[in-house]
Amino acid sequence: MYKIFLKNSFEKASYCRHFEKMVFKNVQKKNINIPVYLSAGQEVISASLAVICKMRRIKPLLFPQHRCHSIYLNFGGNTAKLIDELLGRASGCTNGMGGSASIHSKSIYMFGHDGLMGTQGPIGVGAAYASKKPTIVFLGDASAEEDYVLASIGWASFKKLPILFVVEDNNLSILTEKKVRRHWKMKDIAKGFKMESYDFDDDPKNFFKLANFFFKKPILINVKTNRLFWHSGAGIDSDKIFDRYENLIKNNPIFKKIDSLNKKKIDLIWKRQLEKQ
């Protein structure tokens, strides 16, 4: 079972990685002229969660923030429409209004973000409360610090909502490290609010272990991960960043094959969409 989960998770992550590489390339070529927030390095998180939801036949409400390309793709968003969105076209998934940071898709129940860090916390909690539907709120380690996010965790716990808070903890707020901003952990905060919480890295096996618990009660997971590229735009902060994706593909011929197929798929879709211009 785990092997299938791992393979499916990798397949999704690999698709996202190639997508983000193409965004990177097209920002450099100036085909994309808006601020982009690349999720490369963090894609395994939403890939693993999307596979779990599929396994359990759950279509959760999704409340992401910026750096959300992988969430959109992993949960089934249309790739061509995302490319169009990044190119500012009306045919984009958010009609050219959302850009990179505010991706929205009715078909996958993904709600766009307004630009105020962490508002997806209370909004997601309100949606989960009103609808009683399984809900995932994606936060960064910085947006999780917003006071209203903390209050939302408290109320979600009190009301025992079917909600999962996912803190994609890349340790950076733009470039300011967590240790400069706080001396506490999200896991402890959630525990303080009597919410079940976990702190682990983005190895798919960590998600798999909890697969059957999600949405049965409110849970917070703080997932240590790494952002490969700049906070915004196409650039690299350091070439010494641990890359989960590279770690998974290493010495794995099946994954290498999947990877190469995904590259071809992505290249083709990008080519087709760019030619539309």
Next chain:
Amino acid sequence: MEKTVRKTIKQIILHHLKKKRYHAYGQCLSAVGWVGGTLPELYEKDGMIELPMADVAGGGFVVGAGLMGKRPIYIIRYQGFNWFNAPIILNYACKSKEIWNVPCPIFIRGIGMEGAIGPVAGSSHHSLYFRMPGIKIASPMTPKEYKKVYEKFMREEEVYYISEHRGSYNNSKELRDLIFSKPHLVIFAISITRFAAIEASNDLKKIGINVSVCNILWIKPFKIKNSWIKTLNNSKYGGLLIDDDYENGTAKSLAHEISNKTNKKILTLGLKNRSAGFSKRTDNLPPQKSEIVKYIKNIIKFREKVV
């Protein structure tokens, strides 16, 4: 017995929750008095949701409920609390339809009041919402107006800010415009100042000064009636817009709009440009009848001197 504004609001909420199965949210709803007697005694199982004392997050919870089609009524006990409650509503719910094509209808009840209760709990603060796109603002002061505004909300998919005032809750009478064909001056009044404006007009009439009074129900979009334009164009000294909020906001914006349509000068009168304290001595009250009368007499005196 005639139905008051208080009873009208209470019946609307009962209907919204029990008949329509929608939600109402707020803090301390079931506390003493049930928000000035405007709420029916309902609880969470009925859709009356008590929120924690987390104002910013509370606004977000309500937005989430709005996205799920629960048409939430959001009760904000003092309009000044909107400094914390408004951000997520204004930046998400009000933009949701335009950016993502997802309506997020919310009916916000912002309650104004006065009387030694300080800078936040006192007065109306609809100007906080006024400048942002995607919101409709009304300030109903009569039972029929309130019902009309609610029914319009139910037909639409917009965010509505209702600038209420506790001073109107006992009112059971409808307020009609007082239109003179050739007035000395025209008052355009918002919220609780509408009552004082009518009283001021009646007093001034006794000394031969005719003042038309135009009742502003819809602040945004601002609806200017033809009868208002006509009476203003025929006025000798232009207009005066009165508000229960600071002048630097809604009042001056609306005055500017009216002025643009008529080329008549519109002055404004609202809260004084200072903070209110917690005593009668340090209050910052909306323009009262005597103040309006004095202000109009001074305008006339000044203009006649100039002429």
